[in-house]
Amino acid sequence: MNAAVVELWPYLLLIMVGFLPNELWRALGLVLARGLNDDSEIVVWARAVATAILAGVIAKLILFSAGALANIPLGIRMGAAVCGFLAFLAIRRSIFVGVIAGEIALILGGFAFAP
Amino acid sequence: MSAHEISQPSPAAVFFAGVKSAILSVFFLVLAGTYIGIGALAHDYGFSSWWLALSSILVWAAPAQVILVSALGTGATPVEVAIAVGLSAIRLLPMVVALLPLLRGPKTRLRDLLLPTHFTSVSMWVESLRLLPGMARERRVAFCNGLSVAYQGTAVIFGFIGYYLAAGVPPMFAGALLFLTPMSFLVSTARNARHLVDRLALALGLAVGPLLAHWQVGLDLMWTGVIGGSLAYGVHRLREAVR
Numbered sequence: 001m002n003a004a005v006v007e008l009w010p011y012l013l014l015i016m017v018g019f020l021p022n023e024l025w026r027a028l029g030l031v032l033a034r035g036l037n038d039d040s041e042i043v044v045w046a047r048a049v050a051t052a053i054l055a056g057v058i059a060k061l062i063l064f065s066a067g068a069l070a071n072i073p074l075g076i077r078m079g080a081a082v083c084g085f086l087a088f089l090a091i092r093r094s095i096f097v098g099v100i101a102g103e104i105a106l107i108l109g110g111f112a113f114a115p
Numbered sequence: 116m117s118a119h120e121i122s123q124p125s126p127a128a129v130f131f132a133g134v135k136s137a138i139l140s141v142f143f144l145v146l147a148g149t150y151i152g153i154g155a156l157a158h159d160y161g162f163s164s165w166w167l168a169l170s171s172i173l174v175w176a177a178p179a180q181v182i183l184v185s186a187l188g189t190g191a192t193p194v195e196v197a198i199a200v201g202l203s204a205i206r207l208l209p210m211v212v213a214l215l216p217l218l219r220g221p222k223t224r225l226r227d228l229l230l231p232t233h234f235t236s237v238s239m240w241v242e243s244l245r246l247l248p249g250m251a252r253e254r255r256v257a258f259c260n261g262l263s264v265a266y267q268g269t270a271v272i273f274g275f276i277g278y279y280l281a282a283g284v285p286p287m288f289a290g291a292l293l294f295l296t297p298m299s300f301l302v303s304t305a306r307n308a309r310h311l312v313d314r315l316a317l318a319l320g321l322a323v324g325p326l327l328a329h330w331q332v333g334l335d336l337m338w339t340g341v342i343g344g345s346l347a348y349g350v351h352r353l354r355e356a357v358r
Contacts, residue, residue, distance in 0.1 A: 010166050017193045018183045019173040021201030023233070029211025030232045034225075038216035045348045047244075048316040050209035052343030054237065054304055055320025056327075056336050057178055057206060061297035063325050066185050067156055068289035081298060088302040096141045098302035099295065106294050110287050 072110045080106035126257040133261020136246065137269070142238040145299040146266055147273040149177050152292030154277025155284045156181065160188025164278040171270045175236050177296050179203050205337050209344070210240050217243065218259060220252035227256050234263030241303045312351035319343035 036043055061069075062077050069077070084102020091097040124132070137143060150171065157167040162184060174180050179200045186196045211232055218231055239262055247255050277284070277292075284292075308314045320343040327335035 010162065011169065013187060013193060013196075014166060014170055014173065014183075017187075017197035018170055018179070018200055021197045022174050022176055022179050022204040022207070024201065025204050025207040026211050026232050026235055029208045029235070030215065030228060032208070033212045033215035036212065036216045038219075040216070043213055043216050044312060044351070045344065046209040046212040048312050048347045048351075049340040049344030050206055050213055050240075051304060051308065051313050051316035052320035052323070052347065053206040053209065053336050053340035054300060055317045055343065056324025056339035057203070058297045058300045058304070059321045059324040060328055060336075061178065061300075062294075064328065065293070066181055067293055068152070068286050069293040070290075071286055072290045072294075077294070080294065081301060084298050085301060085305070088305065093306050095299065095302045095306055096144075099141065099145060099299050102298040102302075103291055103294065107287060107291050110290065 076109035129254045129257040130261035133258040134265040137262045137265035146269045148295045150270045150273040151277030154274040155281040158278045158281035168271045218255045239263045315347035
């Protein structure tokens, strides 16, 4: 391969296997949303589907973690998420409180039960 | 009447109101932390910092970027990576469908919606669904663009910071940064779920998602959305009918 191709290969990969498969869904959404009103029933359903998928993503990120998060034991990741959620419910439904509480629980748990 | 029209802020002013709202929101901190984590990840797998910045602008979805970097970095084939990224991004379709009708005003053209469509991501979606209903329709697109540009800028800048900090990030801290995504998604989705249908969808998705993934059902996230979302919607319709 010549030098220019080697240099540009990661960027080509980024477009082909990162940008396009991701953007496809946004483009489809743009097409399907044409003519819909924000009080139409299908939009309520779409929001419910989006919320359920998002919940699935959340659960998968916690249960089947990748990268550095995978080094922290599963029980600690789950416990930390529960702690964060309970703190969020208890203190003014604040996202900030929930995220900070979850993070503190994760780090404390990680240090306490470090393998 | 005319006094009201004079007091209409310019599109630039509305755009910067969006920028300000982004910087003052909790997602500013969440994105900063998340992208420090992704920056460190990109560094560890040998990508360039400019490649990461471009991926933040073009892909603009933290879970997809984590998959992209770690899968390419561990030598998965391009087809495998494309499928994994595409499957992780299915949520963007119903998110766009739920968002655009809220953004559209009487004079909105299709091309005005192209940028907000690309900008659609959890942080922007959650904030838009929360803030737009209380805002005049003609301001919504400019506000949303300001919000999104500020969030993307945050991601790009902190991606660079994480990239160059990478060697100094202890593993426990790196794990904690990657935990920001699920933790913030969870509480922000819960806060936005004010109606029964959204709360049910959240709870059902949390339960159904891991089950389908565990059973290795193909397209598990799509089915999580269709099953969890439709069940929640069905219960909502039943309740309306009974009332």
